Amino acid sequence: xxxxxxxxxxxxVLVSPMYLAGSDGTGDAGFAPVAHWPHHYLDEGPCxxxxxxxxxxxxxxxxxxxxxxxxxxxxxxAVSAPRWTATFNHVTPAxxxxxxxxxxxxxxxxADAYDGNGRFLAEPSLYWADAVQPLTDAGWRREAGExxxxxxxxxxxxxxxxxxxxxxxxxxxxxxxxxxxxxWGTRAEAVFTARTPSRLIxxxxxxxxxxxxxxxxxxxxxxxxxxxxxxxxVGHIADxxxxxxxxxxxxxxxxxxxxxxxAARTARTAADLRVMAARSRTAGAAQNRSGNYATAAATTPSxxxxxxxxxx
Numbered sequence: 001x002x003x004x005x006x007x008x009x010x011x012x013v014l015v016s017p018m019y020l021a022g023s024d025g026t027g028d029a030g031f032a033p034v035a036h037w038p039h040h041y042l043d044e045g046p047c048x049x050x051x052x053x054x055x056x057x058x059x060x061x062x063x064x065x066x067x068x069x070x071x072x073x074x075x076x077x078a079v080s081a082p083r084w085t086a087t088f089n090h091v092t093p094a095x096x097x098x099x100x101x102x103x104x105x106x107x108x109x110x111a112d113a114y115d116g117n118g119r120f121l122a123e124p125s126l127y128w129a130d131a132v133q134p135l136t137d138a139g140w141r142r143e144a145g146e147x148x149x150x151x152x153x154x155x156x157x158x159x160x161x162x163x164x165x166x167x168x169x170x171x172x173x174x175x176x177x178x179x180x181x182x183x184w185g186t187r188a189e190a191v192f193t194a195r196t197p198s199r200l201i202x203x204x205x206x207x208x209x210x211x212x213x214x215x216x217x218x219x220x221x222x223x224x225x226x227x228x229x230x231x232x233x234v235g236h237i238a239d240x241x242x243x244x245x246x247x248x249x250x251x252x253x254x255x256x257x258x259x260x261x262x263a264a265r266t267a268r269t270a271a272d273l274r275v276m277a278a279r280s281r282t283a284g285a286a287q288n289r290s291g292n293y294a295t296a297a298a299t300t301p302s303x304x305x306x307x308x309x310x311x312x
Contacts, residue, residue, distance in 0.1 A: 013231040016229060017211070017213075020188075020229050022180075023094060027064075029095050030098050034101050037053055037054065046066050054113070055078060059071075069089060074121060091187060092188040097204075102203065103199065131163070132163070140154050143160075149165065150163040154179075156228075164176075172193065173192070176190070181224070181228075213232070
């Protein structure tokens with residue numbers, strides 16, 4: 001005889017602190033800031049989706065079945081080697097990834113596509129504190145660590161950042177944001193290579209420093225994490241076969257999605273105008289060429305992480 005599912009299994013809850021909420025199994029929140037960028041769905045290889053800036057200098061890859069769920073890079077040109085790389089593992093909340101994606105979308109909108117510049121390619125600050133200032137401003141404290149390293153830990157001791165100043169190669173992984181106890185299903189990690197602009201690391205860290213909870217379903221919370229988080233039920237449990245009226249939470253979430261879409265359209269329009277202006281300056285002999293183009297956009301896939309392909 002089949003045992004019925006726990007009626008609370010799919011109940012939506014607010015999870016606090018956010019950095020211990022884990023992944024919800026989709027990339028929706030992480031891709032939301034760049035929803036207006038081109039989407040490239042891949043049929044071969046572990047990477048399932050790549051969202052790129054219109055000039056393809058910034059790439060955000062989604063590896064739905066891998067340990068490193070996200071890989072984000074930026075390069076001076078579409079065909080050149082990455083200047084820096086950031087990876088986020090399968091436990092990292094997508095809301096933290098969104099902090100970096102939001103900063104990248106903003107920097108790209110401000111950049112000139114024909115000058116090859118952009119703050120997303122800036123050299124990192126000489127001062128390690130610039131990359132983690134949102135954490136220190138929020139009361140995270142520095143702890144004693146190995147010589148040549150800096151470690152800053154959250155007041156609850158369940159999250160932190162490790163800065164390794166002993167490494168010198170541009171491709172070395174020098175900054176690691178982490179949350180949760182060690183373990184494949186409990187430790188979230190975001191790792192940045194040496195040339196990652198400090199402001200982008202700070203933008204990611206700022207999301208971790210926020211106190212606002214995030215929404216998850218109860219079954220998405222790892223059992224080993226339940227004693228470390230506060231779960232607050234939202235809405236009510238309804239029969240999944242019956243339609244229900246939208247709750248105030250549903251209304252707020254819809255408003256947020258609409259706001260993101262409006263912001264995306266604004267950013268796209270500003271960037272398009274700059275590109276069109278640059279083309280008009282350099283294409284005097286091509287008067288019959290159409291200046292209209294479209295940007296591909298699509299919703300992101302949902303993917304539940306399975307067994308890891310590799311581990312740290």
